[in-house]
Amino acid sequence: MTAPTRREFAAVAAASACAATAAADPPAPPPTRPFLTPAGEFRDVSRGSPVPHTLRGPAQVAARLTPETWRLELTADPAIEEPHTKQPASIARPLTTAAGTALDLTALLDLGKAHQVHFLKAMQCLNIDTPLGQGLWTGVPLREVLKLAGRMNNVRRVYFYGFHNNDPKQRFQSSVDYTHAMETPPGELPAFLAYRLNGEPIPPERGGPVRMVVPWSYGFKSIKWLQQISVTNNPRNTDTYAEGNNDPEAVLKSAAFSDRVPEKLPADRPLTIRGVVMCGPSGVRRVEFWVRRVEPDSPALADDAPELLRAPWAECPLDPQPDWGSVFPVGVRPQDVLGFDRTTGRPREWPLRYSVAPFTATVRGLAAGRYEFRARAVDLNGFAQPEPRPLQKTGKNGILVRRFEVG
Ligand SMILES: Nc1nc2c(c(=O)[nH]1)N[C@H]1C(S)=C(S)[C@@H](COP(=O)(O)O)O[C@H]1N2
Numbered sequence: 001m002t003a004p005t006r007r008e009f010a011a012v013a014a015a016s017a018c019a020a021t022a023a024a025d026p027p028a029p030p031p032t033r034p035f036l037t038p039a040g041e042f043r044d045v046s047r048g049s050p051v052p053h054t055l056r057g058p059a060q061v062a063a064r065l066t067p068e069t070w071r072l073e074l075t076a077d078p079a080i081e082e083p084h085t086k087q088p089a090s091i092a093r094p095l096t097t098a099a100g101t102a103l104d105l106t107a108l109l110d111l112g113k114a115h116q117v118h119f120l121k122a123m124q125c126l127n128i129d130t131p132l133g134q135g136l137w138t139g140v141p142l143r144e145v146l147k148l149a150g151r152m153n154n155v156r157r158v159y160f161y162g163f164h165n166n167d168p169k170q171r172f173q174s175s176v177d178y179t180h181a182m183e184t185p186p187g188e189l190p191a192f193l194a195y196r197l198n199g200e201p202i203p204p205e206r207g208g209p210v211r212m213v214v215p216w217s218y219g220f221k222s223i224k225w226l227q228q229i230s231v232t233n234n235p236r237n238t239d240t241y242a243e244g245n246n247d248p249e250a251v252l253k254s255a256a257f258s259d260r261v262p263e264k265l266p267a268d269r270p271l272t273i274r275g276v277v278m279c280g281p282s283g284v285r286r287v288e289f290w291v292r293r294v295e296p297d298s299p300a301l302a303d304d305a306p307e308l309l310r311a312p313w314a315e316c317p318l319d320p321q322p323d324w325g326s327v328f329p330v331g332v333r334p335q336d337v338l339g340f341d342r343t344t345g346r347p348r349e350w351p352l353r354y355s356v357a358p359f360t361a362t363v364r365g366l367a368a369g370r371y372e373f374r375a376r377a378v379d380l381n382g383f384a385q386p387e388p389r390p391l392q393k394t395g396k397n398g399i400l401v402r403r404f405e406v407g
């Protein structure tokens, strides 16, 4: 899928409008993106008919998608599978609407008073070639919610899903294994139930009132309109995305994503091309770029073409870190955000894991002609994008090609 995002459209339109109205002036460089994407400007990936976030009024109330009506059920999956799985999962205190024990938003926010976490995460779809948006997400770790159920037995995975019109065929489901849910290693981010995005309640389009956020994974694990958690002794991953030939345990790949560029650029001044680099668990050593001269009939270059592998890739600087005090919403101090140092209020590593950081390439001295721009990330293991996982169904990290003409 290559349809431009709303912001990319705006940037390209602004640049070409400027060129058309003032021929003597260079096209304005695309505006620098805000570090946090406003909730309404994320690219939306929502299944369903009708899509749950379009429900209004009584339909929204009936779906329990308002803050007052929202409930979370936490139950044990009774399934067994002879001969190997003889005992079903069990929990001491199920939370169900039938028994009046389901968790409501007030109770979840109360849990947040003791256990709330904030962190930056860029949402990325495994099947779309650029990240969807980056947010400051606030909520309660999944492990704290699971503890409410008391003693558990025979639990190997945690399945979860959101509202989907009570039509099982429309259910969009995901999961994590028990260990990932409960044992967050130091410095790692927990899977959590988010109730705020950029300091505001999560709007329906982004999965509010409550959304699961699984920091290390692609978007399909971050279930919107969360309403059901079911612990299971089924050892299998039954994620909806597995049905689409995706690796349902893929973790985010480190990858650079360059922005679209205007089709025509001036010859007499440096060109500025921006983008963002996603930081997966393998980190980002550097971002590099390469500009290739092409003719109208030049064949496309594969990501592993010898010409590309031997090309003179140049280091592309990351932008300076933003002024954190002004990036975060009122009431969120940088030192309280996971991944930030408790005393200095600065990120402990940069780029921050599971978030995107902007980069800017400056290209000088291009003669009139046609070109392709590419940027790629090199991770801390020395792998240059798309290695070590060129298989795109394990993580979207193809090298984006931006074509333009100079002069
Ligand atoms: N309930 C539900 N959750 C969902 C989806 C969905 O269709 N239904 N889509 C998933 C996919 S595939 C992605 S990539 C992200 C997209 O998040 P966004 O729409 O907030 O950008 O949500 C995920 N969560």
Ligand SMILES: [Mo]
Pocket (backbone or CB within 6 Å): 045, 124, 125, 126, 127, 219, 220
């Ligand atoms: Mo997705």
